[in-house]
Each structure stands twice: as structure tokens, then as C-alpha cells.
Amino acid sequence: MKDQPSPIRETDDDARKLARVLLRSARHAALAVLDPETGFPFASRVLLATDIDGVPVILVSRLSAHTKALANDPRASLLTGEPGKGDPLAYGRLTTQCLVEPVERGHAFHERIRTRFLERHDKAKLYIDFPDFLFFRLNPKQASLNGGFGRAYRLEGNDLIIQSPANEAIAATAADAVRDLVERHPDVAERLATRLKVPESGSWRICGIDPAGFDIISGDFLLRYEFETLAVDSDHICSNISKIAYSIP
Template structure:
């Protein structure tokens, strides 16, 4: 019996551009981490922005479980892409990014991220400077792109930069 054909299309420039656009346009995402106590998956809704090089960034509080999880195990996944206002939500593009999370220390990079974050999320002015809040770079290591019905791609980290 022959193997079933792969549902994945060859990655092309259109897929790369769509993935980059989903990252650049994301205001929110679903962050999946490993629960540090149970070892089970845990998903949180988080705000998203990007650093100057296009790397996704989030702002987290030490009070959140996902921050503790990222400190214990920095490998995570973030789902980006919101359904449109009409039609079947599963026909809209979405990107599952495999990432390695890195907490950003206070300093020049933090200050640059703060300015970019507040340009994207101005209401965060209320809490961005609290001592328990930290920026986290979500450095992509690979991704699964669903560009809509019948348009699935596997992307490398290099596909997402450019």
C-alpha cells in the first residue's frame, strides 16, 4: 500500500510572506507552555508585538503561570492569526510558531521594546513599568502555517526572517 501524499505544500515565497505578515500584524496570540507542576500543556492569551528585527515579543507578569513555566522550560509555541469577521474561522490563515523564550533584562533592549510595545498597546502604560513585568523575546525555531483551506506549510526559522 502506497504512503498517503503529504498534506504540506513546498514552502514558497508567498508562504514566507504570509507567515511574516501574520507575525507583524499580531496584537494577540495563544501561548502554549508546559505547566511547571503538572507537565501538562497550558495555554494563555497574551499580547504580541515585535522587536525591530521582527521577532515576536510578549509582556508577562511574574504573577502568571506562563511566566513561571517559561522560566522553567523556555521552549513554547504561540498561535497567531485571528479569524476574520465572516465565514468559517478555519479558513483564515494562522501560524503556529515553535519558539524559545528569553526574558529581556532591564536596559537598552528593554527600553526599545517598551517604546515599541506602547506604540502597539498604549493601555499597557498602566502596568508596563511594574517591577514584576518583563518582556519576553519569542525566538522562532520553526513554524506550521495554515494559509487557508488546503494551504499547509512547514517553515524553518530562516523562512521567518528576511
């Protein structure tokens, strides 16, 4: 009897890029944890953002079932990827297995994560500082990408992380760099939206930058753009953004 061909394709750069975009463009995700009392998987929906290194971040209440589960066992799984019209299984989705770490107030990353989270989820300002809420970073360990029918791949956690020595420096200057860019070019986000052919919506704005790319948002729509190579500093990122927005098609 002949061996059946493996349904898993060889992971290439296109697959890695698709996986990164599916993870970094998600505003929410399905989170699965292990129930500490029964051991059964427990799934719920969470809001999602990313830290400067591309690691996904969630904000949760300490009173929730999934937070209690994560305190008992730090293993978790995220499902990202939005279906469109027609068969939902024809659209890409990514399952990312993670080990979580809490980011309490006073943690070195807390203010940075808080700022980046609010850039995506401005309504979270109503409860983000409640004492029973905290952030978790979900460090990817491995992932399974389904890019549509017949396009299955396995990825390592490092495929999803921005491994750049410039991460911290860019994080420290990101807000000022974007503000300066918008002051010089007030229409930059709208120009990006036009060039990248995003869905028609209200006004767009840049809601995050990192060495690997940038995010623009309008209402419920968020678009992630990945650079071809990692940027070396915030000025480099803004230069890349300007070239995309204003270069001749």
C-alpha cells in the same frame, strides 16, 4: 497500497510572506507553555509586539502561570491569525515554536522593546513599568503555516526573522524618522489606509517600522505591509512609505 500524498506543500516565497504577516500583524496571540508541575501544555492569551528584527515580544507578569512555566522551560508556542466571517478554519493561522529569553530592565534591548510595545498597546502604559512585569523575546525556531484549506507549510525560524545588517541602525533612528515624515506629510497614515484599503475606522497612525516593512494602527485594527526588498536605512523606509501613500494608483 499507494503512499498517501503529503498534506504539506513546498514552502515558497508567498508562504513565507503570509507567515511573516500573520506573525507581525498580530496584536495578541495564544501562548502555550509547559506546566512545570504537571508537564501538560498550558495556554493563555498575551499581547504581542515585534522587535526590530521581527522577533515577537510579550509583556507578562512574573506572578502569572505562563511566566513561571517559562522560567522553568523556555520552550513556547504561539498561535497567530484572526478568523473572519464564516468558517474560522478557512482563514490563515501560524503556529510558531519558540525559545524565549527574558529582557530585564537594563538589557540592551529593553528601552527599544518598551517603545515599540507601547506604540501598539498604549493602554499598557498603565502597568508596563510595574516591577513585577518583564518582557520576553520569543525567538522562532520553526513554524507551521495553515493558509486555509489545503495550504499547509512548514517553515524554519529564519523564515520569520529580519536578517538585516541595518537592524540596529534603523532601530536607533526609527522614531525620529517617522516623526519627521509625519511633520512633512501629516496625512501620510490616512493616505496609506486609503491606498491599502483598510477597514473603516478612526484616525490611523504609523506604529512601527523596520527593514522589512511598516505597521499602521487605528483602535483595534492593525495592518502590516511588507516591502518587496529589505530597506537599507530609515530614510529608505520613509521613502518607500511615501511612494506607497502618494503615488498614483
